[in-house]
Amino acid sequence: MSITKEQVIEKLSIVQYPGKNKDIVSLDMVKDLKVENGKVTLTLEFPEAKSPFEKSLIKAIEATLKLVDPKAEIEVKTNSKIQVQPLAVEKANPLKNVKNIIAIASGKGGVGKSTITANLAIALAKTGAKVGVLDADIYGPSMPKMFGIEGARPTIEKIDGKDKIHPVESYGVKVLSIGFFVNAEDPLIWRGSMATNALNQFINDVIWGDLDYLLFDLPPGTGDIHLTMVQGLPVTAAVVVSTPQDVALADAIKGINMFKTESINVPLLGLVENMAWFTPEELPENKYYIFGKEGCKKLAEDRNIPLLGQVPLVQSIREGGDAGVPAAADENTIMGKAFAVLTQKVLEQLEIRNSTMEATKKVEMVEGAGCSSH
Numbered sequence: 001m002s003i004t005k006e007q008v009i010e011k012l013s014i015v016q017y018p019g020k021n022k023d024i025v026s027l028d029m030v031k032d033l034k035v036e037n038g039k040v041t042l043t044l045e046f047p048e049a050k051s052p053f054e055k056s057l058i059k060a061i062e063a064t065l066k067l068v069d070p071k072a073e074i075e076v077k078t079n080s081k082i083q084v085q086p087l088a089v090e091k092a093n094p095l096k097n098v099k100n101i102i103a104i105a106s107g108k109g110g111v112g113k114s115t116i117t118a119n120l121a122i123a124l125a126k127t128g129a130k131v132g133v134l135d136a137d138i139y140g141p142s143m144p145k146m147f148g149i150e151g152a153r154p155t156i157e158k159i160d161g162k163d164k165i166h167p168v169e170s171y172g173v174k175v176l177s178i179g180f181f182v183n184a185e186d187p188l189i190w191r192g193s194m195a196t197n198a199l200n201q202f203i204n205d206v207i208w209g210d211l212d213y214l215l216f217d218l219p220p221g222t223g224d225i226h227l228t229m230v231q232g233l234p235v236t237a238a239v240v241v242s243t244p245q246d247v248a249l250a251d252a253i254k255g256i257n258m259f260k261t262e263s264i265n266v267p268l269l270g271l272v273e274n275m276a277w278f279t280p281e282e283l284p285e286n287k288y289y290i291f292g293k294e295g296c297k298k299l300a301e302d303r304n305i306p307l308l309g310q311v312p313l314v315q316s317i318r319e320g321g322d323a324g325v326p327a328a329a330d331e332n333t334i335m336g337k338a339f340a341v342l343t344q345k346v347l348e349q350l351e352i353r354n355s356t357m358e359a360t361k362k363v364e365m366v367e368g369a370g371c372s373s374h
Contacts, residue, residue, distance in 0.1 A: 002038040003069035009033070011064045018053050020348075024061075032077075039073040040065060046080045047351045054078055094204045095233060098132075098211045100350060103229065103238040103266065105259075107251025109140075109220040112274040113241040115317065116342075117217040118146040119328035119335075123343035125172035126328070129212040132167060135177030136199055136229065137219040144179040147171060148324020154180055157207065165206045171329055174211070176202055196228040203232050221251075230264050234360045237269045237353050239308065239346070244273055244295030252296070256303065266360055269349040270306030271296045272342065275313040284334055287312070306349050309342035311335075 013025040024030055024044065031043040044057060058076045065074055095101065104120070106113040117133060125131045135143040144150045147170040154176065155166045167174035178198055208214065216235075219225050229235060238259045242252035252271070259266040273296030277287040290313075300307040317327045317335050327335030328343075 003035060003040065003065065003072045005033065005035040007068050008035055008040055008042075008065060011068060012061065015057065015060050015064055017057070024057065038069065038071060039075070041075045041077075043077045043079060046078065047348065095208060095211075095214065098208060098214045100213045100236040100354070101216065101233055102213060102269070102346075102350075103216045103218055103226075103235050103259075104241065105218045105226070105238055105255045106220050106241045107253065107255040108248055111220075111241055111243045111248050112311075113220070114142045114146060114217050115326075116239075116241050116272055116274055116311065117215050118143060119326050119339045120343060120346065121173045121213075121215050122171045122326050122328040123339045124213055124346075126331070127343070127347075130210060131172070132174040132208050132211045132214045133176070134202055134206075134214060134216050135175070135179065136202075136216045136225055138178050138198055138225060139219060141177045141179035143175050143177040143217060145324060146326060147173070147175050149175065150179070150324070152180060159207075163205065165202075167206060167208065171326065174208060176206055178202075196224050199225055199228050200232060203229075221254075226258065230266060231362060234362050235266045236360060237267045237350060239269050239272060241272045241274055242296050242299075243275045244289070244292040246292065246295065248291075249295050249299055252299065253303075256305070267353050267357055268305060269346060269353060270308040271300045272308050273297060273310045276310035278313045279334060281314055281334065306345070308345045308349065309338065311338050311342065 009025060009030075012030055013023050015024050016022070017024055017027055017029070020027065027047070029045050029047075031045050033042045034040070042061075044054075044061070046054065058078070061076055062074050065072055104113055104117040114135075114137065121131050121133045133143055133147075135141045144152065147168075149168050149170045152168040152170075154168055157164050157166060165176065167176040168180065169175070216229060218229070240252055240255045240259075242248045256268060256271075258264065259268050273294075275291050276296075277289050277293075279287055294310075297307050297310070299305075312334065314327075314334050327333060328339040330336045331340055
């Protein structure tokens with residue numbers, strides 16, 4: 001007796017989606033199901049682009065259905081329901097080929113925001129996505145060192161009479177930073193207008209190509225660079241990074257409030273608690289809460305904001321950052337696993353944001369009246 005559609009649905013309802021504690025049927029991932037003459041065809045619709053669980057889930061589906069009918073012919077197609085960020089003003093958007101623009105921010109310096117940005121970008125790229133990083137921390141650029149490309153220089157191409165910049169690629173990520181254009185030991189003694197002009201050039205005169213995600217590594221605080229970004233681009237969402245200690249959390253709240261301000265109104269994907277605890281690599285089960293315990297977790301609960309991840313402090317992350325070998329490059333390490341979990345959570349929240357909210361609008365500065373949406 002050939003397998004039936006009812007049997008297929010029954011069996012697929014026991015196939016769990018990793019990390020969600022739900023099956024693929026209840027998650028409404030099974031689409032276009034057909035059962036004819038012993039052949040089962042279906043489309044598996046993933047909640048994120050380039051899911052790392054695609055191959056394992058297909059194998060699980062095939063193995064489960066073969067238990068009912070070993071002779072059944074099974075064809076599984078896949079797609080993603082992640083939404084392309086609709087453009088508020090497409091003609092005025094210089095990054096119209098970028099699907100999702102994500103701002104990575106922190107209220108204060110020293111909380112590991114750039115480390116989170118670099119490793120998140122690499123973990124996203126490992127899913128097969130096209131990823132870029134714009135180092136918008138103009139006064140303290142660190143991406144060239146993080147990605148091990150300090151000596152690199154972007155190439156320039158003249159298009160329609162204008163010089164266009166090609167980002168440098170490392171670990172499958174396109175990277176652009178002011179650090180490529182200045183001596184690493186020279187301080188940038190610039191007025192605010194000079195810094196914002198540099199960022200505007202990076203937004204308007206760079207050949208990013210088609211990207212699934214462009215991460216902005218913002219400077220600490222809430223200032224000119226942040227306003228320049230939201231004025232120039234419809235930012236899809238923001239992530240705020242903090243350590244668990246009270247002094248960092250106080251500044252993180254300012255960052256959260258900035259993005260939630262009515263005139264800016266950039267959706268917040270959630271908080272990342274960096275340096276959540278110290279773990280010696282030789283004793284991976286040990287946790288030492290040297291900066292306080294679960295400060296970001298409590299803040300996330302109080303503000304009803306998702307906690308995207310708790311990233312431990314391990315000696316190798318400092319060594320890797322200094323050596324230009326980011327921890328996310330190796331998924332088998334403590335840090336590599338932590339960034340894989342963080343990335344999955346970011347993708348889940350991004351899918352929710354894009355499927356339930358309207359496109360972010362650019363911010364227009366109205367003279368004498370502050371900010372307004374445009």
